[in-house]
Structure formats: C-alpha cells, structure tokens
Amino acid sequence: xDTNNDSLREQIGISLDEILEIAAIGxxxxxxxxxxxxxxxxxxxxxxxxxxxxxxxxxxSFFTKIREDERALLHIDRAISLNPENVAPYVNRAxxxxxxxxxxxxxxxxxxxxxxxxxxxxxxxxxxRTMLLGIYDVFTKKGWIKKTS
Amino acid sequence: MAGEYLSIAFEIIDLSNMAWxxxxxxxxxxxxxxxxxxxxxxxxxxxxxxxxxxxxxSTLQPLGLPVRKGNNISLDKNRxxxxxxxxxxxxxxxxxxxxxxxxxxxxxxxxxxxxxxxNMEFFESRSAxxxxxxxxxxxxx
Numbered sequence: 001x002d003t004n005n006d007s008l009r010e011q012i013g014i015s016l017d018e019i020l021e022i023a024a025i026g027x028x029x030x031x032x033x034x035x036x037x038x039x040x041x042x043x044x045x046x047x048x049x050x051x052x053x054x055x056x057x058x059x060x061s062f063f064t065k066i067r068e069d070e071r072a073l074l075h076i077d078r079a080i081s082l083n084p085e086n087v088a089p090y091v092n093r094a095x096x097x098x099x100x101x102x103x104x105x106x107x108x109x110x111x112x113x114x115x116x117x118x119x120x121x122x123x124x125x126x127x128x129r130t131m132l133l134g135i136y137d138v139f140t141k142k143g144w145i146k147k148t149s
Numbered sequence: 150m151a152g153e154y155l156s157i158a159f160e161i162i163d164l165s166n167m168a169w170x171x172x173x174x175x176x177x178x179x180x181x182x183x184x185x186x187x188x189x190x191x192x193x194x195x196x197x198x199x200x201x202x203x204x205x206x207s208t209l210q211p212l213g214l215p216v217r218k219g220n221n222i223s224l225d226k227n228r229x230x231x232x233x234x235x236x237x238x239x240x241x242x243x244x245x246x247x248x249x250x251x252x253x254x255x256x257x258x259x260x261x262x263x264x265x266x267x268n269m270e271f272f273e274s275r276s277a278x279x280x281x282x283x284x285x286x287x288x289x290x
Binding site: 008011012013014018020021022023024025026027028029030037040041042043044045047048053054057058060061079086087088089091092124127 | 211212213214215222223224228229232235236239251252254255256257258259261262265266
C-alpha cells in the first residue's frame with residue numbers, strides 16, 4: 001500500500017509502540033500455541049511496515065517453528081539487516097542449519113549469539129547454548145572431544 | 150526430555166568451556182584441522198535423532214520482541230477500531246486488488262487483536278467482581 005517512501009504505518013499515523021503492542025498480542029497467541037492467530041497478526045503488521053525488526057523477527061520465528069525454512073530465512077536475513085545486535089534471528093537460523101546439517105552455519109550463528117550475550121543474561125541466547133550443548137554431547141559420545149570435569 | 154538433556158549436558162560441560170568449544174568447532178571448519186571437519190560432518194549425520202530437545206524447547210522460541218512484564222497490553226481496543234477504519238478508507242480510495250488484499254491482512258490482524266482485548270476486558274471485570282464478592286468464587290459461576 002506504500003505510495004511513497006513512507007510506510008503505511010507512518011502515512012496513517014500508527015506509532016511504533018502501538019505496532020509492538022499488537023505484536024505482543026500475537027506473541028501471546030504464539031506462546032499459547034495458537035499459531036494461526038499469531039501468524040495473522042504478524043502478517044497484518046508487516047503490511048503496515050516491513051521495516052520493523054521485531055515484526056520480521058516474529059515471522060522468522062513463526063516460519064522456523066512450522067519448518068517452512070525458506071520463508072523463515074527470508075525474514076531472518078531481513079531482520080538481521082535491520083538489527084544485527086539482537087540474538088533471536090541468529091538462534092532461529094542455527095536451528096534451521098541443524099535441520100540442514102550445515103554445521104558451519106550452526107557454529108557461525110551460535111558464535112555470534114555468544115558474542116552478543118557474553119554474560120549469559122539473555123534467555124533467548126540460552127536456546128542457542130542448548131543447541132551447542134547438544135552438539136557437544138554428540139561429539140563427546142563419539143569420542144572426538146574429551147569430556148571436561 | 151529437554152530438561153533431562155540439559156542436566157546431562159551440564160554434567161559434562163561447564164559454561165566457561167563453551168567459548169573453547171566454539172573455537173574448536175570453528176577451527177575445525179576453517180581448514181586448520183581439515184580431517185576433523187570431515188569427521189564433524191559424519192558426526193552430524195547422527196544429529197536428526199537428537200533434534201527432539203530443540204522441538205521441546207520451541208515454546209520458548211525467541212520472537213525478538215522487547216521483554217515485558219506478564220501479558221499486560223496497554224493498547225486501547227478503540228484505537229484498533231480507529232486504525233481499521235483508516236486502513237479501510239485508504240484501501241477503498243486506492244481500490245486496486247493488491248492494495249485491497251494487503252488491507253484485508255491488516256484488518257484481520259486488527260480484528261483478532263481487538264477480540265483479544267475485548268475478551269481480556271471481560272475477564273478482568275468478571276474476575277474483579279468475583280474477587281470482591283468471594284475470593285474462592287468460580288469464574289464460570
């Protein structure tokens with residue numbers, strides 16, 4: 001619906017806070033497992049403004065969860081270009097790369113997550129750490145890395 | 150399963166070793182230890198059997214939204230009606246199929262959010278009324 005460089009959100013005067021409030025309702029549905037409603041909310045919001053990191057990231061998470069990896073990756077790339085400092089898209093991409101057995105990709109993304117959260121304070125980053133622990137477990141059980149005490 | 154997996158993992162690794170492990174993994178993939186990289190790929194063939202711990206944690210999947218306390222939403226449901234009316238007007242004035250389809254998606258999002266806020270408002274008023282009458286009252290009474 002954009003007729004110029006401004007988003008429709010800006011044209012009709014919706015604040016970023018309002019968009020994030022509506023997205024929070026989508027997040028509630030998402031966490032309740034009501035994915036259709038969550039998706040409908042996120043997809044509506046992206047029509048209002050496709051340049052908001054949080055909405056791109058929400059759709060990235062949704063498509064990662066339902067394993068539509070190609071669509072997820074489009075939103076992940078867009079989210080990272082809008083805000084390279086947030087861990088969420090990297091964690092989702094790591095999950096996709098585990099599914100694809102792309103270890104190089106997994107290591108790169110988890111490394112980024114750990115660099116962005118060096119003090120282990122971000123709960124989102126802990127999912128990436130869980131993946132790392134899982135990989136580590138596979139390695140140690142195969143005997144390729146010695147267990148540490 | 151996720152909890153069990155984590156507890157096992159925490160027995161064998163301490164968080165301070167993670168940076169080392171990432172370095173080890175990265176080194177093995179940058180050609181410094183090419184034979185290890187080959188082995189790593191073979192090991193990864195085992196990984197699909199272990200992916201369940203990721204699925205089990207998916208309810209915690211990060212969305213990238215700002216952290217907020219509880220489920221409190223301060224948005225007014227009347228504001229959503231206002232937004233929907235404006236979107237309808239803009240789309241109606243334009244009238245092209247593409248714009249109307251986009252408007253439909255926005256209106257659907259507003260409608261779902263509006264219903265959620267209405268339900269929450271009803272629940273909160275009912276809850277407050279029951280609290281004042283009888284703290285043990287059943288919500289469906």
